[in-house]
Structures are given as C-alpha cells and as structure tokens.
Amino acid sequence: MNQTPNELQVFKDFFEKLIDNPVIKIPAGFFLYVLRFLFGPVFRAAYGAVAVLFIADFVTGYSYAWMNPEISPDSRKMFHGLIKLFIYAGLLFVGHQVSVVQFGALLQSTVEMMIVLTEAKSVLENLQKIAKLKGVDIPFLEGLVALVQGKLNEATKGAKKHEA
Secondary structure: OOOOOOHHHHHHHHHHHHHHOHHHHHHHHHHHHHHHHHHOOOOOHHHHHHHHHHHHHHHHHHHHHHHOOOOOOOHHHHHHHHHHHHHHHHHHHHHHHHOOOOOHHHHHHHHHHHHHHHHHHHHHHHHHHHHHHHOOOOHHHHHHHHHHHHHHHHHHHHHHHHHO
C-alpha cells in the first residue's frame, strides 16, 4: 500500500530541515545578538506592543487605501512607514541605553509609552476612516481617538514643563 504523506507533515519536515541548516542559523544568531545588544536581554512588553501596533497600523492603513476608490496604495507611504519603524527602533534603543543610569528607566518608560500611544492613535484613526468609508457608525471609536490624543497631549505638556 503506497501512502503519500499529508501536506502538513511535508511542511513540518521541510521546516525542521530548514532550521537545522547552518546557513539559516548563522544569520538568525547574528540577528538575535544584535537585537540583544540594542534592546537588552529582556524582551519588554512595550516592544511587543509596538510591534503589534505597527503591524496593525500597516494593515489598517493599507486596507483603507485599498478600499477607498479615490486613493491607491502608494509605495512612498510604505517607505515612510519603514522610516517610522527605524525611528521607533532608534528611540527604543536610546531608551534602553539610558535605562542604566539613575532615572533612566523613567525616560525609557516615557519613550515607550509615547510610541505605543502614537501607534494606538494611528490604528484607531485608520479604523475610524474605514468605518466612515463603509458607512458604519462606531460611537465609541471617536471617544477612544480623543482619549488617546488627550493622553498624548498630557504627556507632551508634562515633558515641556520638565524642560523649562
């Protein structure tokens, strides 16, 4: 009796062989080393939140551009999103580096909070645009956008007070 392996088993075997391949292990190890050097040995919850929100922002922004007949997805906007990701990575790197000095952890947490709130606001605004485009009324969405914007404004005012 000749049985063919199912597709899932074939994929699993292929993935296991790929992981065992040193050509994959060397760049992956180097990448993890660089991440650990830049952002520390501990994966902070804010890093995960930034990653998830950045992906959600990309998906909702691209979806809105794809759904709206008046505009089309633009590679320039996607490039701006990539630049934004590098800026966030730079800010998170600086936040990690200053966390080793006294009161540095406060600055690190402030930077992380600002990035998370900015991305959350962007995702909510994209959802609001999609809802308006499709004619769906989501009453609490307006309040959420205002709440996040208010938190951003409070944080900015607090930072300006400390600079003066």
